[in-house]
Amino acid sequence: QVQLVESGGGLVQPGGSLRLSCAASGSIFNRADMAWYRQAPGKQRELVAAIISGGTTNYADSLKGRFTISRDNAKNTMYLQMNSLKPEDTAVYYCRLRIGVSLYWGQGTQVTVSS
Numbered sequence: 591q592v593q594l595v596e597s598g599g600g601l602v603q604p605g606g607s608l609r610l611s612c613a614a615s616g617s618i619f620n621r622a623d624m625a626w627y628r629q630a631p632g633k634q635r636e637l638v639a640a641i642i643s644g645g646t647t648n649y650a651d652s653l654k655g656r657f658t659i660s661r662d663n664a665k666n667t668m669y670l671q672m673n674s675l676k677p678e679d680t681a682v683y684y685c686r687l688r689i690g691v692s693l694y695w696g697q698g699t700q701v702t703v704s705s
Contacts, residue, residue, distance in 0.1 A: 592616050592694040594685050599699030602675055606703070610670040612685030612696055620663040622689040626670045628681035628701075638683070639670065675703045 598610040610626070625640035639659035640648045647659050658671040668685060682698040 592618065592687055594687055594694055594696035596683065596685050596696045596699040599683060599701045601702045601704065603705050604676060604703055606675050607671070607673045608675065608701060610672070610683055610685075610699060610701075612668040612670075614666045614668075614687060616666075618689050619661075619666040619687070622687045624659075624661060624668045625686045625688070626659060626668075627684045627686060628679075629684070629698075630678075630681040633681075635684070641668065672701070675701075677703045679703050 593615040595613045596610060598608060600608065602608050621643050623640065623642045626638040627635050628638050629635040637650055638653060639650065639657055641659045641661050649657060656672065656674045659669070661668045672679065680701060680703050682700050684698045685696040687694040
């Protein structure tokens with residue numbers, strides 16, 4: 591069983607930055623495709639960014655240039671660097687691991703962008 595633990599969320603002012611982390615248990619991380627999703631109140635969960643096992647990345651069009659996804663296979667950890675944050679970025683951010691047909695989700699971390 592894979593466990594994912596997100597951290598790094600919090601309250602930040604508009605224009606600020608945060609770095610989220612997602613730590614995975616087990617030994618499959620380096621073979622897994624990873625992604626960040628977010629869900630704002632009253633909205634559907636949406637893809638923020640993804641990074642496959644080989645390192646290729648993909649971003650939601652609206653977030654390109656502000657968010658950067660990365661991974662450290664030696665630490666079994668994925669990151670999301672978020673810059674120039676806006677109030678509309680407020681959401682619960684979830685990490686997702688996919689290996690084969692199996693999907694695992696973290697519990698989420700709250701990001702609130704407000705002055």
